[in-house]
Amino acid sequence: SAELGMYTVRAPAAGIITHLDTSIGALVERGEPVLAMTSGNLWVSAELPANLAQRMTIGQTLGLADSAASLTVRQKEGALDTQTRTVGVLAEFSTETNFMPGQIVTLLLPAQSDGILLPADAVVHNGDETTVYVKTADGVEARMLNLQPAGLDYLAMEGVRAGEEVVVRGAALIKGITLGLGGE
Numbered sequence: 196s197a198e199l200g201m202y203t204v205r206a207p208a209a210g211i212i213t214h215l216d217t218s219i220g221a222l223v224e225r226g227e228p229v230l231a232m233t234s235g236n237l238w239v240s241a242e243l244p245a246n247l248a249q250r251m252t253i254g255q256t257l258g259l260a261d262s263a264a265s266l267t268v269r270q271k272e273g274a275l276d277t278q279t280r281t282v283g284v285l286a287e288f289s290t291e292t293n294f295m296p297g298q299i300v301t302l303l304l305p306a307q308s309d310g311i312l313l314p315a316d317a318v319v320h321n322g323d324e325t326t327v328y329v330k331t332a333d334g335v336e337a338r339m340l341n342l343q344p345a346g347l348d349y350l351a352m353e354g355v356r357a358g359e360e361v362v363v364r365g366a367a368l369i370k371g372i373t374l375g376l377g378g379e
Contacts (some may be wrong), residue, residue, distance in 0.1 A: 206232055211248040213296040237294060239266055239286045241302050245275055250305070260301035265289045292330035310343075316360040318342060318349050319349050328362040329355060335362060 210232040217229055239259075243251070248271065255268045266286035275282055286302075294300060319326045325342045328335045342349040355361065 199219055204229060208232075211237070211296060233296060235287045237292060237296060238269070239288075239300060239302060241280060241286070242276070242281040243283050243304070245280055245282055247304055248284060251284055255305070255306070256289070258303040260303055262292075262300070263290070264292045264294070266302075310352045311340065311355050311357060312345060313349045313351055313355070313361060314363055315348050316363045325349070327351070327355060330360040330362070 212230050213233050214231040215229075217223055217227075217299050223229060229253065234303050239257075248306045251268055251271055253268055253271060257268060258264070259266070265288075268284060270283075270285040272283040288294075313327060317327055319328070324339055324360045326337050326339050328337055330336075340351050341356040342351055344350075
């Protein structure tokens with residue numbers, strides 16, 4: 196109708212509004228998009244470093260930080276983006292969620308392998324050797340461990356157990372004291 200007024204707009208299918216192309220009270224011409232919709236299921240799109248994406252499989256379950264929501268990997272790109280050295284992954288929410296389309300979330304990826312993740316500040320380097328100071332009943336014990344880099348941190352496959360406390364602040368100072376450096 197050429198008359199101004201309120202009109203009911205019906206979507207051709209059920210879905211979620213992802214973007215409003217017009218504002219309330221704006222003039223809309225015939226055939227002009229009013230809004231954009233997506234199917235009822237929300238997805239997470241992520242660009243993962245190649246070494247992390249390599250371990251992803253279709254159907255694998257992922258999680259989000261600070262949320263009980265779970266996702267299922269539905270698609271993984273077969274080619275590496277040569278500029279960013281990343282691989283695109285799409286995961287669909289498996290559970291009801293209150294997230295909005297376009298919202299940025301933190302994706303939790305499965306562990307590379309079993310072990311204990313140690314913060315980089317807890318690791319003292321001496322050439323090729325890596326030492327971690329672990330709290331004991333008598334004080335602190337130095338343990339030379341074989342560690343694998345895990346992002347900015349390290350993964351210990353053996354030599355430290357879950358629940359043990361490691362020195363994070365002052366680990367290099369303890370090393371210096373044990374070597375007889377920095378005394379009066």
